[in-house]
Amino acid sequence: MKTSCAILILMACFGLMNAAVKRDHNNYSKNPMRIVCYVGTWSVYHKVDPYTIEDIDPFKCTHLMYGFAKIDEYKYTIQVFDPYQDDNHNTWEKHGYERFNNLRLKNPELTTMISLGGWYEGSEKYSDMVANPTYRKQFVQSVLDFLQEYKFDGLDLDWEYPGSRLGNPKIDKQNYLTLVRELKEAFEPFGYLLTAAVSPGKDKIDVAYELKELNQLFDWMNVMTYDYHGGWENVFGHNAPLYKRPDETDELHTYFNVNYTMHYYLNNGATRDKLVMGVPFYGRAWSIEDRSKVKLGDPAKGMSPPGFITGEEGVLSYIELCQLFQKEEWHIQYDEYYNAPYGYNDKIWVGYDDLASISCKLAFLKELGVSGVMIWSLENDDFKGHCGPKYPLLNKVHNMINGDEKNSYECLLGPSTTTPTPTTPSTPSTTTPTPTTPSTPSTTTPTPTTPSTPSTTTPTPTTTDSTSETPKYTTYVDGHLIKCYKEGDLPHPTNIHKYLVCEYVNGGWWVHIMPCPPGTIWCQEKLTCITE
Ligand SMILES: *[C@@H]1O[C@H](CO)[C@@H](O)[C@H](O)[C@H]1NC(C)=O
Numbered sequence: 001m002k003t004s005c006a007i008l009i010l011m012a013c014f015g016l017m018n019a020a021v022k023r024d025h026n027n028y029s030k031n032p033m034r035i036v037c038y039v040g041t042w043s044v045y046h047k048v049d050p051y052t053i054e055d056i057d058p059f060k061c062t063h064l065m066y067g068f069a070k071i072d073e074y075k076y077t078i079q080v081f082d083p084y085q086d087d088n089h090n091t092w093e094k095h096g097y098e099r100f101n102n103l104r105l106k107n108p109e110l111t112t113m114i115s116l117g118g119w120y121e122g123s124e125k126y127s128d129m130v131a132n133p134t135y136r137k138q139f140v141q142s143v144l145d146f147l148q149e150y151k152f153d154g155l156d157l158d159w160e161y162p163g164s165r166l167g168n169p170k171i172d173k174q175n176y177l178t179l180v181r182e183l184k185e186a187f188e189p190f191g192y193l194l195t196a197a198v199s200p201g202k203d204k205i206d207v208a209y210e211l212k213e214l215n216q217l218f219d220w221m222n223v224m225t226y227d228y229h230g231g232w233e234n235v236f237g238h239n240a241p242l243y244k245r246p247d248e249t250d251e252l253h254t255y256f257n258v259n260y261t262m263h264y265y266l267n268n269g270a271t272r273d274k275l276v277m278g279v280p281f282y283g284r285a286w287s288i289e290d291r292s293k294v295k296l297g298d299p300a301k302g303m304s305p306p307g308f309i310t311g312e313e314g315v316l317s318y319i320e321l322c323q324l325f326q327k328e329e330w331h332i333q334y335d336e337y338y339n340a341p342y343g344y345n346d347k348i349w350v351g352y353d354d355l356a357s358i359s360c361k362l363a364f365l366k367e368l369g370v371s372g373v374m375i376w377s378l379e380n381d382d383f384k385g386h387c388g389p390k391y392p393l394l395n396k397v398h399n400m401i402n403g404d405e406k407n408s409y410e411c412l413l414g415p416s417t418t419t420p421t422p423t424t425p426s427t428p429s430t431t432t433p434t435p436t437t438p439s440t441p442s443t444t445t446p447t448p449t450t451p452s453t454p455s456t457t458t459p460t461p462t463t464t465d466s467t468s469e470t471p472k473y474t475t476y477v478d479g480h481l482i483k484c485y486k487e488g489d490l491p492h493p494t495n496i497h498k499y500l501v502c503e504y505v506n507g508g509w510w511v512h513i514m515p516c517p518p519g520t521i522w523c524q525e526k527l528t529c530i531t532e
């Protein structure tokens with residue numbers, strides 16, 4: 001009796017000692033808000049600007065997600081997706097997991113996780129696996145072995161989605177919950193983290209998640225608040241609208257915006273401390289059918305051709321877009337309800353996110369009080385610095401979440417349409433933006449007396465006292481604030497071979513980015529391009 005007690009106590013002590021030396025899988029004490037960064041690791045195969053693990057900045061994210069692992073379609077166990085890139089069993093393999101997890105040596109506060117699934121994995125295998133207790137057990141054990149072998153800090157479940165696509169809407173929801181319970185129990189002794197990437201769509205959420213229960217089990221959930229509209233639809237729309245427009249009264253548009261999704265999670269059992277909101281570093285694009293129809297909701301001709309880096313139809317990453325904006329003539333507008341830009345050249349129409357719109361999404365999520373931001377994905381940012389300093393979007397996220405601007409609620413496009421009462425007040429004098437684009441369109445819509453014939457409206461810039469007057473329209477070009485006081489030409493902020501034209505057309509302000517003819521540069525005094 002006594003001896004067995006002593007042994008038990010000894011074992012308990014060893015257990016504690018073990019726990020004490022074990023890695024804290026969630027050590028980000030320095031940065032209290034989560035910055036969860038996904039990496040689409042197949043981007044190492046991009047022909048232009050391949051993205052490698054060494055391109056990751058280990059100090060700007062609190063959590064890094066390796067996308068993706070898969071499950072074996074016969075055994076239903078977790079599997080390395082691309083042994084050549086990911087694994088380290090053979091000398092010729094590239095040790096991706098190891099290099100990724102070793103980023104924690106550079107930043108001890110960093111947490112690294114494996115993400116399982118993703119869109120292209122489909123739903124069927126997962127549906128089959130969770131329906132069978134034996135498969136589930138094998139799966140859970142395989143995950144434990146996997147995390148131990150490759151030294152990840154936890155698992156991120158990215159099944160898209162329980163009950164949808166080739167899943168089973170009748171039983172997936174309960175089976176998914178059962179799986180998450182079993183994973184949670186198995187992870188407990190090791191302290192592994194358990195998270196999920198979850199759908200932004202109300203219809204998918206309703207079929208997939210027992211939110212109240214899942215909220216207790218997951219360390220947190222990454223809400224994929226993007227992909228609301230894209231080339232699978234035949235009209236132009238935005239990838240990630242923050243709010244709905246007043247004219248959008250149909251069900252689809254009422255539900256399909258960031259604000260609706262986040263409130264839906266909060267109203268159906270998710271808590272703020274368990275919610276992390278996604279921001280996209282890419283846009284979704286269409287080919288233009290008719291050059292005279294380039295408004296939101298106008299008919300499109302299908303997905304845009306593959307981007308020159310990412311190679312995916314209908315998708316343009318920020319690193320592609322910022323370079324296209326520099327090379328060609330583009331027309332860009334910000335929707336004041338979407339709080340995000342869209343634009344077109346002569347072939348492509350794209351709804352995307354940039355520095356300004358991301359600042360608004362960050363202000364929104366901070367006002368909402370959720371526990372962090374998720375990024376899809378690092379390789380989509382201008383990590384090479386082709387258009388300015390490297391990683392412009394990631395740096396903005398880091399600054400506004402855990403950096404110098406962490407007390408700022410500034411939305412660079414003006415006040416958000418909600419009138420928030422921030423719980424942690426910032427210093428309003430410095431951070432509250434002077435509302436350049438006011439939020440009620442009825443009052444702000446300028447009434448230009450003469451429609452836009454640039455020749456007659458050519459401004460004499462010196463007469464405008466730009467410090468006291470309120471601009472009619474503000475926007476960002478290459479991350480620089482552009483103020484339109486009237487219609488007319490302005491210098492391009494970063495490129496002397498270009499100029500900007502502020503124009504009011506069809507009820508909205510536009511900033512056109514115009515090239516000078518070859519061999520000439522812009523001269524603002526003469527309002528024309530001159531020979532260098
Ligand atoms: C968390 O990380 C810091 C280093 O940034 C380290 O000093 C501390 O011991 C860690 N805490 C735990 C519980 O691992």
Ligand SMILES: *[C@@H]1O[C@H](CO)[C@@H](O)[C@H](O)[C@H]1NC(C)=O
Pocket residue numbers: 243244259260263264417418
């Ligand atoms: C945001 O969503 C909430 C809940 O659905 C709604 O009450 C509110 O009006 C929305 N805000 C805006 C500006 O659309």
